[in-house]
Amino acid sequence: MRDRLVVVGAGAVGSAVAWAAAREGLAGEVVLVDPDPGSGASRVAGGMLAPISEAWPGERDVLELGAASLAAWPSFASAVASDAGRPVGLRREGTLQVAVDAADVADLDRVAAHLGDWGRPVERLTGREVRRLEPSLGPSVRAGLAVPDDLAVDNRVLLGALAAAGSAVGVVTSSARVVGVLDDGARVTGVSFASGETLEADRVVVAAGAWSAGLHPALEGRVRPVKGEILRVRARRSSLPPPSRTVRASVSGRPVYAVPRDEGGLVVGATQYEAGFDPDVRVGGVRDLVADVERVLPGIADYALEESAASFRPGTDDNLPLLGPVGPSGLLAATGHGRNGMLLVALTVDALAAVLRGDPFPDVARGAAADRSAAVRG
Amino acid sequence: MRDRLVVVGAGAVGSAVAWAAAREGLAGEVVLVDPDPGSGASRVAGGMLAPISEAWPGERDVLELGAASLAAWPSFASAVASDAGRPVGLRREGTLQVAVDAADVADLDRVAAHLGDWGRPVERLTGREVRRLEPSLGPSVRAGLAVPDDLAVDNRVLLGALAAAGSAVGVVTSSARVVGVLDDGARVTGVSFASGETLEADRVVVAAGAWSAGLHPALEGRVRPVKGEILRVRARRSSLPPPSRTVRASVSGRPVYAVPRDEGGLVVGATQYEAGFDPDVRVGGVRDLVADVERVLPGIADYALEESAASFRPGTDDNLPLLGPVGPSGLLAATGHGRNGMLLVALTVDALAAVLRGDPFPDVARGAAADRSAAVRG
Numbered sequence: 001m002r003d004r005l006v007v008v009g010a011g012a013v014g015s016a017v018a019w020a021a022a023r024e025g026l027a028g029e030v031v032l033v034d035p036d037p038g039s040g041a042s043r044v045a046g047g048m049l050a051p052i053s054e055a056w057p058g059e060r061d062v063l064e065l066g067a068a069s070l071a072a073w074p075s076f077a078s079a080v081a082s083d084a085g086r087p088v089g090l091r092r093e094g095t096l097q098v099a100v101d102a103a104d105v106a107d108l109d110r111v112a113a114h115l116g117d118w119g120r121p122v123e124r125l126t127g128r129e130v131r132r133l134e135p136s137l138g139p140s141v142r143a144g145l146a147v148p149d150d151l152a153v154d155n156r157v158l159l160g161a162l163a164a165a166g167s168a169v170g171v172v173t174s175s176a177r178v179v180g181v182l183d184d185g186a187r188v189t190g191v192s193f194a195s196g197e198t199l200e201a202d203r204v205v206v207a208a209g210a211w212s213a214g215l216h217p218a219l220e221g222r223v224r225p226v227k228g229e230i231l232r233v234r235a236r237r238s239s240l241p242p243p244s245r246t247v248r249a250s251v252s253g254r255p256v257y258a259v260p261r262d263e264g265g266l267v268v269g270a271t272q273y274e275a276g277f278d279p280d281v282r283v284g285g286v287r288d289l290v291a292d293v294e295r296v297l298p299g300i301a302d303y304a305l306e307e308s309a310a311s312f313r314p315g316t317d318d319n320l321p322l323l324g325p326v327g328p329s330g331l332l333a334a335t336g337h338g339r340n341g342m343l344l345v346a347l348t349v350d351a352l353a354a355v356l357r358g359d360p361f362p363d364v365a366r367g368a369a370a371d372r373s374a375a376v377r378g
Numbered sequence: 379m380r381d382r383l384v385v386v387g388a389g390a391v392g393s394a395v396a397w398a399a400a401r402e403g404l405a406g407e408v409v410l411v412d413p414d415p416g417s418g419a420s421r422v423a424g425g426m427l428a429p430i431s432e433a434w435p436g437e438r439d440v441l442e443l444g445a446a447s448l449a450a451w452p453s454f455a456s457a458v459a460s461d462a463g464r465p466v467g468l469r470r471e472g473t474l475q476v477a478v479d480a481a482d483v484a485d486l487d488r489v490a491a492h493l494g495d496w497g498r499p500v501e502r503l504t505g506r507e508v509r510r511l512e513p514s515l516g517p518s519v520r521a522g523l524a525v526p527d528d529l530a531v532d533n534r535v536l537l538g539a540l541a542a543a544g545s546a547v548g549v550v551t552s553s554a555r556v557v558g559v560l561d562d563g564a565r566v567t568g569v570s571f572a573s574g575e576t577l578e579a580d581r582v583v584v585a586a587g588a589w590s591a592g593l594h595p596a597l598e599g600r601v602r603p604v605k606g607e608i609l610r611v612r613a614r615r616s617s618l619p620p621p622s623r624t625v626r627a628s629v630s631g632r633p634v635y636a637v638p639r640d641e642g643g644l645v646v647g648a649t650q651y652e653a654g655f656d657p658d659v660r661v662g663g664v665r666d667l668v669a670d671v672e673r674v675l676p677g678i679a680d681y682a683l684e685e686s687a688a689s690f691r692p693g694t695d696d697n698l699p700l701l702g703p704v705g706p707s708g709l710l711a712a713t714g715h716g717r718n719g720m721l722l723v724a725l726t727v728d729a730l731a732a733v734l735r736g737d738p739f740p741d742v743a744r745g746a747a748a749d750r751s752a753a754v755r756g
Contacts, residue, residue: 231661233661234658236656236658278614280612280614280682280683281682281683282679282680282681282682282683283609283611283668283672283678283679283680283681283682283683284679284680286664286668286683287665287668287669287672287679290661290664290665290668291665294661294665300661301660301661301662301665302661302662303660303661304658304659304660304661305658305659305660305661305664305686308683308686
């Protein structure tokens, strides 16, 4: 074995960490292990890179972490695109947060006030003003916030680009199923597969999303599945064109978003359930998503329904990810990203690369250090 | 060439006709041609064999034809199952037709009266009585008709059984795409393929559903696509079990049905659009299907949405199929079945077999004779 790094999980986070480690030569060999790469939460993501409009009152840490990652995204994207020889699907049209009923408008004002308090002012718009920006918004939209600096990424284009980039810099891939990380009490020694076989490793990054908790006792109970359902729809020739910006709304208190894709595509989310690993797309979930998005974008009734899908975001107790060393020496976490996995992948790569390089854990990511557990959970 | 019969289209109708012709030795060689067998309307069907509950006032011919085909179904099913060595997916639980609002109840009474006039009385039930039969029916169901003799078939199980049965009796299959039926002005001479190649044939059965009109001038304008959308859902462990009977309802004037499948499956239809060959499942169509079926079966909100699909029923001007000789000698139609393709397949097989055998066209199918065109369309 020549300084082998195993990354468990080929979603956006694991693929990006493996790519970064290989391109910087941070290990003698980088092995990315996943029985079905890109099949988890990364595949079902909306792809909003939206720390401002994602900010919920009381989650200032999440906002700051997200803002730092958003700042790191453009250079992350261009490095991946350069290695992959293809674009990563970044969109720079910004976000509109809109509100429908009086309570939603009050929420919007509360969010705007919080963001102002945190030094992140946004532009408050009337219903008429948001419709001028996005004519596909319906008459029931009463108010909005413009967040022009939020980005978005086509999650599936990104997954393809990360796979190509990893392959270009020498990441070795394996389709085995990892069932546990092995250690000798002090140091990581490798991973074990469902087949019963093992692979020796000096360091292991667990980037298995909602499934991470089962891979090592140090992660037990620290990540839980938070189910989300999305619809992928597409404007037809007869349809009103989709918005060019990401549209986020609160409809009777329920959040819904619509993130544009190329060629008239739109990803609509997000339901959120705490129901364990329940893989089904529920009829009632689809009904709610359609009802809510139609309130905001009425023309969507004529769109084609191309796909409905469910997956599991890796949730944590404090809504912050788990990054870096945890448990035995050589065990690194890159999980717990909750609803912000796509956004936080840029910051995650920087933090993990620093750790693998032997540099100090980046200050900006300190709140997400995986070894915060005792303090946070005690 | 040794008395070759070409059947164009491997949906339920074409597959069944080819099987019957081969098993009875009605041609020297039977070739069933389809680039994507079972991909059309047969794949998207609900599978109701329900002439009584499908009967609409004013469509007495459709009812009589359907009743004759229903009578032929059990022996058709057992012959296919026997040749296939597997079941065809027949269900004998019957149908409940239910109504939600006052106008729907009035419609139900009108249908019951018509059926009584036609000598096909059905049992009128109160809301409480239908819920006693099917506890999954919701409190908004106000009245019902019990139609115990209607059958149903799992369309995809049937398609699989027909393919196996055909293969067992020597049907030759081809995945070429037929673009036209050739004739010499008096007799059929063969079919032409998209590749430019041709295949000689003495007789050709056009069973290409909504696509039949384009295959020979004698069928031009006689079949049009009538789009339908369905949902395939499945009860989960946490869900109320599905009804055991087919449930048909009128909800605010819109028809909706739910046809049980094995293992908690349920096929929900039926939207109906006249919009040419528009292949998309529309968001608004799915929204309407879900809203309507939830009025009747509220527990469906917790079911898993497994699939949404659209296809094209072959519609005709008088809602009767086109069966038997049409145009040049040797050209036979087996298309135009509209929303009753699964039901009418048994009668269609009998009629086409009679023609291929040289017997007279069955009296019971006379109204569906393809050569009625002049009288009907003039």
